[in-house]
Amino acid sequence: MDKLTWYVARASGIVAWALILTTIVWGLLLATKVLGRRPSPAWLLSLHRFLGALTVAFVGVHVGAILLDNYTSFGITDVLVPFTGSWHPVAVAWGIVGMYLLVAIEITSLLRHRMSNRAWHAVHLLSYFLFATTTVHMLTAGTDVKALVASSVSVLLGVAVTFGSVAVYLWRAERRQPRRLSTPVPTPRARAGVG
Amino acid sequence: MDEPTADRMPPTRRHRPRRKPRAARARRAAAALSVAATLTLGGVFAWRDGQSATTTTATAAAKRTSTTATTTTTGATGATGATTSTTTPSTSTSDSSASSGTTSSASSSTSATAHTTTSGS
Numbered sequence: 001m002d003k004l005t006w007y008v009a010r011a012s013g014i015v016a017w018a019l020i021l022t023t024i025v026w027g028l029l030l031a032t033k034v035l036g037r038r039p040s041p042a043w044l045l046s047l048h049r050f051l052g053a054l055t056v057a058f059v060g061v062h063v064g065a066i067l068l069d070n071y072t073s074f075g076i077t078d079v080l081v082p083f084t085g086s087w088h089p090v091a092v093a094w095g096i097v098g099m100y101l102l103v104a105i106e107i108t109s110l111l112r113h114r115m116s117n118r119a120w121h122a123v124h125l126l127s128y129f130l131f132a133t134t135t136v137h138m139l140t141a142g143t144d145v146k147a148l149v150a151s152s153v154s155v156l157l158g159v160a161v162t163f164g165s166v167a168v169y170l171w172r173a174e175r176r177q178p179r180r181l182s183t184p185v186p187t188p189r190a191r192a193g194v195g
Numbered sequence: 196m197d198e199p200t201a202d203r204m205p206p207t208r209r210h211r212p213r214r215k216p217r218a219a220r221a222r223r224a225a226a227a228l229s230v231a232a233t234l235t236l237g238g239v240f241a242w243r244d245g246q247s248a249t250t251t252t253a254t255a256a257a258k259r260t261s262t263t264a265t266t267t268t269t270g271a272t273g274a275t276g277a278t279t280s281t282t283t284p285s286t287s288t289s290d291s292s293a294s295s296g297t298t299s300s301a302s303s304s305t306s307a308t309a310h311t312t313t314s315g316s
Contacts, residue, residue, distance in 0.1 A: 008233070008237055010240055043221070050221075054229055
């Protein structure tokens with residue numbers, strides 16, 4: 001039972017990573033409206049928000065368990081400031097950056113009604129970078145993802161999310177394009193003053 | 196004038212069965228799934244660490260035995276008995292009454308097998 005905090009830290013870290021991935025996928029489903037009216041956008045948004053909050057909670061458990069653990073002996077500074085710890089400093093720095101990104105995304109989401117849509121969206125797009133940093137953190141600092149299958153799966157998921165996001169962005173940009181062109185263009189007959 | 200029966204009465208807000216919102220159910224399911232996943236992963240890690248700890252102990256014990264056996268074999272005079280025991284440990288065990296050197300080399304061969312298996316896994 002002396003290693004309980006170490007097991008909790010490892011397990012909650014992996015679950016937090018999976019939750020980040022699920023939240024991003026949920027957000028993509030919400031933004032693209034590929035599912036149509038059922039499930040309703042309100043349902044998707046509610047779950048998307050909840051998954052984000054759950055991710056924050058699991059990251060809290062992950063960091064808390066690491067602080068309590070004796071195996072790695074992390075202090076508050078090691079957890080909050082990158083490159084201060086002695087245990088895999090670069091790998092841990094990725095995780096710290098990811099934690100700050102997650103906090104920024106969550107806070108801006110909570111204060112969305114008080115800020116401009118553009119600013120909120122700009123911060124929200126950082127969630128892709130958050131996924132990338134946490135994936136690197138998991139692959140480099142994680143002691144459980146040494147197996148080839150597990151690392152391949154996580155890299156494949158990362159590539160899928162990145163390409164999916166780019167595809168969604170392009171698709172939405174393409175959908176917006178006809179609206180811009182829908183301004184009345186004078187036809188040759190109108191120009192000639194016919195009709 | 197007929198009095199309105201209970202069937203014809205419009206359902207009041209109080210009598211209408213209250214439906215739980217779907218998002219609440221999904222939220223609860225997501226939370227439960229996450230906690231279950233954490234517990235399962237933690238359990239798997241603990242079990243795997245326990246397994247590897249047992250294997251490490253076995254390997255260390257095997258190494259210790261093999262070192263002792265080598266020392267004993269070096270001290271023994273009959274090299275023939277040692278060769279036989281390495282190929283067939285059961286033969287060497289049956290011949291253990293013949294000389295002490297043979298018995299020790301039999302344990303040496305057993306430990307070597309155990310070590311190979313451990314490092315392979």
